[in-house]
Amino acid sequence: MPRPYASGVVAASVEKVWAQVRAFGDVSAFLPAVGHSEIADGVDGQVGAVRRLTLDAGGDPFDERLLVLDDPGRTLTYAFTGANPFGVRRYVSTVRVSPVTDTGESFVEWWAEYDADAGQEKELNRTFAQDVYGSGIAGLRKLLA
Numbered sequence: 001m002p003r004p005y006a007s008g009v010v011a012a013s014v015e016k017v018w019a020q021v022r023a024f025g026d027v028s029a030f031l032p033a034v035g036h037s038e039i040a041d042g043v044d045g046q047v048g049a050v051r052r053l054t055l056d057a058g059g060d061p062f063d064e065r066l067l068v069l070d071d072p073g074r075t076l077t078y079a080f081t082g083a084n085p086f087g088v089r090r091y092v093s094t095v096r097v098s099p100v101t102d103t104g105e106s107f108v109e110w111w112a113e114y115d116a117d118a119g120q121e122k123e124l125n126r127t128f129a130q131d132v133y134g135s136g137i138a139g140l141r142k143l144l145a
Contacts, residue, residue: 001113001114001115002113002114002116002121002124002125003111003112003113004111004112004124004125004126004127004128004129004133005109005110005111005129005133006109006110006111006129006130006133006134006136006137007107007108007109007110007137008107008108008134008137008138008141009100009105009106009107009108010105010106010107010108010137010140010141010144011105011141011144011145012105012106012140012144012145013099013104013105013106014074014097014098014099014106016106016144017097017106017108017140017144018071018074018097018106020140020143020144021074021076021095021097021108021140022045022069022071022074022076023044023045024039024044024045024049024051024066024069024076024078025037025038025039025044025049025051026044027051027053027136028053029139029143030136030139030140030142030143031132031135031136031139032056032135032136032139033055033056033057033131033132033135034053034054034055034056035054035055035056036053036054037051037052037053037054038051038052039051039052040052040063042066045069046066046069047066047067047068047069048065048066049065049066050063050064050065050066050081051063051064051066051078055085059085060083060085062080062082062083062084062085063080063081063082064078064079064080064081065078065079065081066078067079067092068094073096074096074097074098075094075095075096075097076094076095076096077092077093077094077095078092078093079091079092079093086114086116086124086127086128087116087120088114088115088116088124089114089115089116090113090114090115091112091113091114091115092112092113092114093110093111093112093128094109094110094111094112095108095109095110096108096109096110108137108140110132110133110136110137111133112128114128
């Protein structure tokens with residue numbers, strides 16, 4: 001099973017970074033590829049909430065459901081709820097924010113597990129790790145600097 005992964009340090013406190021990441025409906029604030037995000041069902045910050053995303057590049061909106069929100073562990077897990085622009089059949093992604101104790105910065109990790117045709121995995125791994133997670137971490141750096 002593919003598991004794309006990205007990590008990075010954000011020069012902001014863990015509380016500040018976690019507050020931005022846990023704002024489930026506001027991912028467009030730091031994820032450059034997302035032109036618009038909003039809560040389509042449920043309540044932001046509650047498990048079961050569904051966010052609707054529209055990519056800057058166009059295409060149909062798609063939904064993600066919040067599966068886990070662990071404030072003490074600063075971990076958020078979500079899944080695609082149906083059709084998605086990547087054509088994956090199953091997708092579950094996690095973002096974790098941890099303190100860098102010697103500098104006061106934050107360490108952000110972002111990964112997923114998904115099902116897709118074997119011939120698509122190499123490109124999807126690159127897309128998720130670099131274009132989604134890596135650019136999202138860079139977006140957090142820029143937003144919270």
